[in-house]
Amino acid sequence: MPDQINKFIIYVQNGEAEHLECRVHVFPFRLTDNNFKEYEENRWYEFWQGLKEEHDFFEEKKAPSNVEVRDLTCIFNASG
Helix, strand or coil: CHHHHHHHHHHHHCCCCCCCCCCCCCCCCCCCHHHHHHCCCCCCHHHHHHHHHHHHHHHHHCCCCEEEEECCEEEEECCC
């Protein structure tokens, strides 16, 4: 998988994706309930809780939703 990601990054950086929209969803870790317990004291915990909705949607549908971040709040407009 890392090779595919690197090829994609090079593709975008070289301008070969000029007319394409590229949505990239990155999570700090697998946002499972068990993993969250480890990070309860982290300063980003509340923000990550907002990301969990998208993470769960992605895990279920295997497709990203539309996401915007406003004032450190995730706003989802699911495309599934």
